[in-house]
Amino acid sequence: MEDTLFKTILPAEEVAAIVVEPIQGEGGYLVPPAKFHEELRRVADKYGILLIHDEVQSGMGRTGKMFASEHFGVSPDIVTIAKGIASGMPLAATIARADVMTWPPGAHASTFGGNPVSIAAALTTIELLEEELVENSARIGAYMLDRMSTWTKKYEIVGDVRGRGLMIGIELIQNKSSKERAPELRDKLEQLAFERGLLVLGAGPNTIRLCPPLVITKEQANFAMDTLEQCFPLLA
Ligand SMILES: Cc1ncc(COP(=O)(O)O)c(C=O)c1O
Numbered sequence: 001m002e003d004t005l006f007k008t009i010l011p012a013e014e015v016a017a018i019v020v021e022p023i024q025g026e027g028g029y030l031v032p033p034a035k036f037h038e039e040l041r042r043v044a045d046k047y048g049i050l051l052i053h054d055e056v057q058s059g060m061g062r063t064g065k066m067f068a069s070e071h072f073g074v075s076p077d078i079v080t081i082a083k084g085i086a087s088g089m090p091l092a093a094t095i096a097r098a099d100v101m102t103w104p105p106g107a108h109a110s111t112f113g114g115n116p117v118s119i120a121a122a123l124t125t126i127e128l129l130e131e132e133l134v135e136n137s138a139r140i141g142a143y144m145l146d147r148m149s150t151w152t153k154k155y156e157i158v159g160d161v162r163g164r165g166l167m168i169g170i171e172l173i174q175n176k177s178s179k180e181r182a183p184e185l186r187d188k189l190e191q192l193a194f195e196r197g198l199l200v201l202g203a204g205p206n207t208i209r210l211c212p213p214l215v216i217t218k219e220q221a222n223f224a225m226d227t228l229e230q231c232f233p234l235l236a
Contacts, residue, residue, distance in 0.1 A: 001043055012047035017078070022068035025057035028204020029169025031162050037072040044077075050100065052078040056092070057167070060084035061129045061214050064138030064165025071164055084214075087125045091118040133214040141165035144210070144221050155232045157185055159206075168210040169203060170228070172235075181206040185235050192231040198224055 006012045018040055024030040044051040053076035058068035062084060069076060077100055082092035090112075145168060148161045159173035172189065174180040183206045190208065193200050203209040210224065 006047075012049065015047065015049045017050040017052050018044055019052045019054055021054045021056075021058060022072060022074075023058045023063060023164060023167055024204075025167075025209075026203055028171070028207040029163060029167060029209050030204070031164060032072075034072045034074075037069070037074040041074045050077045052076055052080065054080050056080055056082040057211075060125070061134040061137050062165060062211070063163075063167045064134065064141050066129065066134055068164065068167075085125065086118045086122040089118040089121040090115065091122055129214070136216070137165040137214045140216055140218060140221050141168065143218060144168060144225065147222075147225055151232075157182060157232065157235055163210070166210070166212055166214060166216065169207045170210070171207045173206070188235055189228070189231055192234055193227055196227045196230065198227040200224075200228075 002012075020037075020040060021027075022037065023032075041051055043049070051074075053067070053069050055067050055069070059079070059081045060066065060083070062068070063071060065071060067079065069079075078094060078096040080092070080094055085091050085093060141164065144166075145161065145163060148168070148170070151158045151161055151170070156175050157172050158170060159176075159179060160169070160171040162169050162171075172182040172186045174182045174185075186202050186206045186208055190200055190202060200208050200210065208228075212220070212224070
């Protein structure tokens with residue numbers, strides 16, 4: 001950004017904010033190194049740019065911490081949250097430091113914003129997260145990642161297993177020597193798993209995402225992993 005982007009097509013003083021997902025969702029459940037987020041924070045501070053973390057997918061306990069940014073030790077100026085915040089009731093929130101929220105009341109409104117039923121669902125969700133579900137996400141997620149860490153060695157078509165908490169991506173490749181992405185194997189795996197009672201969804205071109213409800217038990221996690229292990233040989 002500093003060596004090329006700011007010097008050629010986008011002067012830093014014209015940039016209001018950098019928006020980034022701490023852990024990428026639709027892009028393929030990608031976990032960046034901490035240095036990536038540290039550098040974005042450094043560049044934002046140096047040029048007076050706001051740093052916005054989009055925690056719509058990764059927030060509210062999904063990654064085993066309340067917010068995924070906590071894994072990287074980096075604090076954003078603004079955080080966006082939705083999806084898990086109200087356990088399925090429609091709600092989203094923008095949270096920022098007080099000195100960024102300088103607009104007067106009513107300046108940033110939404111017709112259906114702040115629906116009282118959704119707010120009640122969110123308050124209970126936050127209570128459950130704080131009481132036990134963030135911890136459950138960290139515990140079951142670590143258990144799953146530990147069991148699946150052998151899969152890249154065990155299965156020719158598994159290129160990578162990565163994630164934090166219950167935000168786990170399994171990347172499918174053609175084979176270990178070419179490491180070529182295998183989107184068609186990923187789609188077939190979705191179907192085979194579905195036929196065996198397991199709902200999984202793709203993310204990015206060739207990744208299967210595991211994004212279970214945070215109430216998942218160890219037994220349910222094992223069912224998911226057993227089912228995937230039954231499917232892999234059928235893809236060869
Ligand atoms: C990371 C991320 N940000 C934002 C959105 C949009 O969220 P909403 O539907 O609450 O506008 C999505 C939706 O998939 C998302 O995955």
